[in-house]
Amino acid sequence: MLKRHLFFFLLSFSLLALTFSTLDTHPFYQPQNWPKPSYNFKGNPLDVEKFKLGRALFYDPILSRDSSISCSTCHLQYTAFTHVDHPTSHGIEGRIGKRNSPSLANLAWRNDFHWDGGVLNLNSQAINPITHHDEMDMTLDEVLRRLDHSPIYAPAFEKTFGTKDIRPFHLVKALAQYTVALVSANAKYDKVMRKEEGVQFSEQELKGYNLFKQNCISCHSGPTLGGDLFKANGLSLDPELNDFGRMTITGKTKDSLLFRVPSLRNIEYSFPYMHDGRYKKLKDVLDHYAHLEDHQVLSKELKRKKPNLSSNDQKDLIAFLKTLSDKQFLFDERFKYAPLK
Amino acid sequence: MTKLILSLFIATSSFLSFSQLNFQCNFQRDPLKLDSIYEVNKGEFLSVKELKFYFSDFLFYNEKGEVLYHSDTLIFYDLEEGSRRLLLSEALVGVNKIEFLLGLDSAKNVSGALEGPYDPLLGMYWAWNTGYINFKLKGTANWISNLKNDFEFHIGGYRAPYGASQKCILIAKGSTFYLDLDAFLQSWNLQEINHLMVPGEKAYLFSQELVKHFHF
Numbered sequence: 001m002l003k004r005h006l007f008f009f010l011l012s013f014s015l016l017a018l019t020f021s022t023l024d025t026h027p028f029y030q031p032q033n034w035p036k037p038s039y040n041f042k043g044n045p046l047d048v049e050k051f052k053l054g055r056a057l058f059y060d061p062i063l064s065r066d067s068s069i070s071c072s073t074c075h076l077q078y079t080a081f082t083h084v085d086h087p088t089s090h091g092i093e094g095r096i097g098k099r100n101s102p103s104l105a106n107l108a109w110r111n112d113f114h115w116d117g118g119v120l121n122l123n124s125q126a127i128n129p130i131t132h133h134d135e136m137d138m139t140l141d142e143v144l145r146r147l148d149h150s151p152i153y154a155p156a157f158e159k160t161f162g163t164k165d166i167r168p169f170h171l172v173k174a175l176a177q178y179t180v181a182l183v184s185a186n187a188k189y190d191k192v193m194r195k196e197e198g199v200q201f202s203e204q205e206l207k208g209y210n211l212f213k214q215n216c217i218s219c220h221s222g223p224t225l226g227g228d229l230f231k232a233n234g235l236s237l238d239p240e241l242n243d244f245g246r247m248t249i250t251g252k253t254k255d256s257l258l259f260r261v262p263s264l265r266n267i268e269y270s271f272p273y274m275h276d277g278r279y280k281k282l283k284d285v286l287d288h289y290a291h292l293e294d295h296q297v298l299s300k301e302l303k304r305k306k307p308n309l310s311s312n313d314q315k316d317l318i319a320f321l322k323t324l325s326d327k328q329f330l331f332d333e334r335f336k337y338a339p340l341k
Numbered sequence: 342m343t344k345l346i347l348s349l350f351i352a353t354s355s356f357l358s359f360s361q362l363n364f365q366c367n368f369q370r371d372p373l374k375l376d377s378i379y380e381v382n383k384g385e386f387l388s389v390k391e392l393k394f395y396f397s398d399f400l401f402y403n404e405k406g407e408v409l410y411h412s413d414t415l416i417f418y419d420l421e422e423g424s425r426r427l428l429l430s431e432a433l434v435g436v437n438k439i440e441f442l443l444g445l446d447s448a449k450n451v452s453g454a455l456e457g458p459y460d461p462l463l464g465m466y467w468a469w470n471t472g473y474i475n476f477k478l479k480g481t482a483n484w485i486s487n488l489k490n491d492f493e494f495h496i497g498g499y500r501a502p503y504g505a506s507q508k509c510i511l512i513a514k515g516s517t518f519y520l521d522l523d524a525f526l527q528s529w530n531l532q533e534i535n536h537l538m539v540p541g542e543k544a545y546l547f548s549q550e551l552v553k554h555f556h557f
Contacts, residue, residue, distance in 0.1 A: 043453070112471075120471040121453030127461055128468040140462055168462060169455035249470050250500060251541045 031185035037108035054178030059337040064136035074101040080266035091135035100277035103183035103270040112296030187326040208320025215307040230258040234296035362427040391479035392420035396445040402438040417458040433516040444475025444506030498540020509551035514557035525554040
């Protein structure tokens with residue numbers, strides 16, 4: 001009995017110590033057997049103090065024109081860093097955007113950003129939501145003015161970047177210190193793939209995994225399970241949103257209605273789904289794929305092989321998709337709001 | 342905002358004897374003035390409200406076509422700040438030809454630098470489509486029949502086939518080279534195309550026409 005108490009005491013102490021120790025270490029890590037990240041760490045070396053500054057900024061509505069919304073408004077940690085239950089997110093003054101806010105995880109391995117791939121650097125990505133009319137609607141001049149006058153941020157930038165002259169690149173690098181740290185690689189799926197002791201798929205999850213390999217993996221590929229490809233998946237154009245996706249960026253008609261293939265990590269928590277959030281449930285998504293027709297705009301993968309998913313197959317596939325939930329990531333204390341001291 | 346000053350240091354040409362290279366934007370043979378009203382044809386008035394652009398990749402050649410000097414520096418020009426002076430870092434003899442890029446190449450567009458001439462505060466950064474506007478021009482012309490009688494051009498884009506950065510090659514004839522903006526605007530049908538804000542074929546054609554109006 002005493003031994004048992006001692007064990008739990010030591011375990012609790014270790015966890016507590018781990019919690020405190022992580023505050024001194026930048027949370028980014030390279031998961032086992034993952035490829036080299038695309039992010040240019042040389043241009044923004046990992047620094048835990050900059051991470052803390054970026055985290056404070058991520059949660060601070062100071063970045064929006066009327067100080068009403070922060071990055072975290074549309075990217076909530078508990079819901080896979082997306083805006084749960086909102087087909088398209090709202091910015092200041094209730095302005096509605098055109099696209100579903102993307103889930104944030106494993107951004108260090110991404111070569112481009114946004115549903116259309118229009119943004120090529122994680123650092124510069126933050127400028128878009130800050131200045132976008134339907135999101136924060138701020139000017140960079142005004143953001144910098146506020147930071148310069150802030151009794152919290154002015155000294156924090158001086159401490160971390162060694163400058164009293166805060167420039168946009170300081171701001172976006174601080175934010176990137178936070179977003180690049182969002183590594184999700186500890187779902188049940190990962191543990192099974194790593195052959196961790198005592199962790200295995202249930203029979204239903206295994207059936208789902210096999211269906212995933214037969215029907216989904218050609219696009220939702222790699223350890224991030226999607227993220228770098230742009231594909232047409234048969235969704236019709238919403239005449240109100242009039243969003244042609246990738247074509248907006250490349251100007252090429254062949255890219256009409258192509259959108260990013262999203263990462264499936266933490267998908268259980270990131271509803272609603274698709275670029276315009278038109279599907280509320282995973283079942284709706286699988287129903288869509290199970291009923292594709294030739295007249296729809298489809299990627300070559302879907303043209304070649306339309307998923308043939310029975311109702312039971314869909315249930316199995318959903319059971320597998322739920323193994324991609326990484327609760328350690330979703331509830332990681334280090335990513336929660338913490339004021340700057 | 343720290344003013345961008347070109348700091349390439351040059352010396353002289355045995356033929357031309359210039360110790361620095363200057364740039365000036367002209368309108369009707371005189372330096373273009375922001376907000377001035379110009380009569381370009383009888384009863385047709387035009388005013389420029391904003392003119393900003395990038396130069397990059399300067400190459401200096403001698404008569405044999407050999408490269409005497411190359412500068413990879415990105416140079417930002419803003420009419421509000423007046424003419425630009427390019428000083429080169431070494432003594433060059435016999436400069437015959439100068440080449441530069443009007444705009445930024447694709448590597449610079451996607452570098453993610455965001456500092457110095459890349460600073461988004463300069464108003465040239467495209468947040469929705471990573472990259473920079475090569476050439477920004479804004480103004481009014483009373484013959485344009487839109488609501489505000491205005492024109493606005495954000496010319497950029499580096500993706501093939503409509504990369505809008507244009508190479509310009511000029512035979513060196515002095516220490517100052519010019520852009521005749523009035524000549525360009527006379528050649529461009531402002532009544533028909535007075536707003537271009539996205540990359541594409543029209544932006545590409547604009548850049549092709551524009552580059553013809555640089556000269557010594």
